[in-house]
Amino acid sequence: MRIATRLPGERTLAEGDADKIAAIRGALIEIGTDWRARHPWLDAHQDQIGLAFFLVSIGGVIADAVLYGLGVLPWWATILLTAFWLSILHELEHDLIHSMYYRTNKFVHNAMMFGVWFFRPSTINPWVRRRMHLHHHKVSGTDSDLEERAITNGEGWGPHRTISLLDSFLGMYTKPFRIHQIAKTYVEHEASTPEEVRRLANIQRLAYFPLGLFHYTLWHLFIGISIYELIAGPASVPGIGVLTFLAVTILAPNAVRTFCLHFVSSNMHYYGDIQEHNVLQQTQVWTALWLKPFHALCFNFGETHAIHHFLVRDPFYLRELIKHDCQQVLAEHGVRFNDFGTFRRANRFALAPSTVEA
Template identity: 80%
Template sequence: MRIATRLPGERTLAAGDADRIAHIRGALIEIGNEWRARHPWLAAHQDQVGLGFFLVAIAGVLGDGYLYAIGVLPWWATILVTGFWLSILHELEHDLIHSMYFRNNRVVHHVMMFGVWFFRPSTINPWVRRRLHLHHHEVSGTDSDLEERAITNGEGWGAHRTISLLDSVLGMYTKPFRTHHLVRTYIAHEARTPEEARHLAAINLMSYFPLGVFHYTLWHLFIGINLYELFAGPTSIPGAGILTFLAVTILAPNAVRTFCLHFVSSNMHYFGDVQAHNVMQQTQVWTAKWLKPFHAFCFNFGETHAIHHFLVRDPFYIRELIKRDCQQVLRDNGVRFDDFGTFRRANRFGLAPTPMEP
């Protein structure tokens, strides 16, 4: 089996871990290559496959909305089915961030980037997220990993973590000093000049503008109206019917999808006592059956994301198709599976005692 080359940061690791990481990466490359050899058409048309998923998922969201509007789909089914389509759009965004589709056709690439954002307005601007996510790969599990820290990775369980997973914006507003600290730590690590630091501060401040502002304003208004009516009785509010339609077809599906993704991601990534660049310590694999409802709305993120940390190359649908063979490689080489003790340890890997973040 071919041994993959070590990445630059991995050259500072102890020989045992560095060799094991290289061995795992080489095995994953071989598994992916064998799949591509068996399915040459799909492998040769990655752009078109990605675009196909993009169009089908958007058609699914629009179709669900139409079926709900004419009374065919009940509200609860609309939310659940639409949440599944949105999980595909999230995976496409992630692949687009890594330039896996239309690398040489920037017009289509950016149209897809906007499309996955437009139908998932609860997320930050994907062009902003690109830098955050690439930074996450460089520093996963350490203090400046803003992408994971912002969704509560490393925080002890309590009211704030629960609120943040249910609603990212409320999480920021209820602990503004924590949010400020996380952003400043990220900028201090990422920026090379004072001008770049100011630029990063500005774009991160505007990361939810305008779609996120639109989404959360309407979502909080919808929740507020329903809470008021729960205690005060029915009211007649202009536009309430349109707001309810948007809540069922876009706002609530995104809220469900975001909660499931953030719950899985923030707990399967380790934080705090992770050695820099040591992929063996960055993630675990979640395969327990009780996670199926969560995985339904984040496209099996917990089962496949560790593969991505070792090998970025493969798009989401290939990772899903080869996950069984890849998981066996990870298991055989010491990557953790279903380590739910992480809930008690505030996502610490457990190498050394580290105080929980309050």
């Protein structure tokens, strides 16, 4: 088995953990390299494969909308099918953030970045998210990990966490001081000068502008009208037909997809009592059968994301192809599987944490 080079931060870890991480990374490199050797087109056409997934997924979203408009697809099937296509676009965004497609062709790369954002307007600007996500890899599970903490990782279960998973905007508005403190910690940790602190803080304030504001305004308007009609009966609202069409074809699919992703991601990442740079403690692997409906709408995130924490190199479709071999390596070296006690521990790694965030 190949032993991979330790990353700089891992040199401070206990020898046993550092050795395990290096062994895992080396094994994952071998597994991915073997697949590439047996299927050389995976390397030769990585850009084109990513673009194909991009075009097919957008085509699926548009086709679902057309079929719904023609009365062929019912509303519930439209929402679920479209959420599936959007989950692929999320994986593409994640790979694009790591510059896996069209690294040297900035026009195509940025066009794909805009496309995955345009069809997922409930998310933040992907160019803003890039810095947050790369920071997440450096400090996963610690106080400045804005990407995970903003989606409730580390928070005790209760009304606020439930609301936040269902609707990111409502989560921010119902506990504004929490998100402000998390963002402040991230900015102060990531920026190195007072000027950069101010600039990064301003960027964070505009992370949802303009698509996120557009999405949540229409989504909340639709929910409000629906609740009113449920109580008072049908109402004559100008443009309600267009709003309903948008709700079924893009707003609700994004809401469902986001909930599935955030539910899985916020609970399979650990927080608060882990050692910095210790990848063994950052994530677990979720393979339980009851998670299949969630995984169907976040492209098996809980089954494959731990692989990505150890080895960033491979695009999402390759991680899916090699996941069983990789999961065996992770299990052999002590990475946890299906640790659902994390729900009552508010994502703490220790099996009996002393404190959790309310």
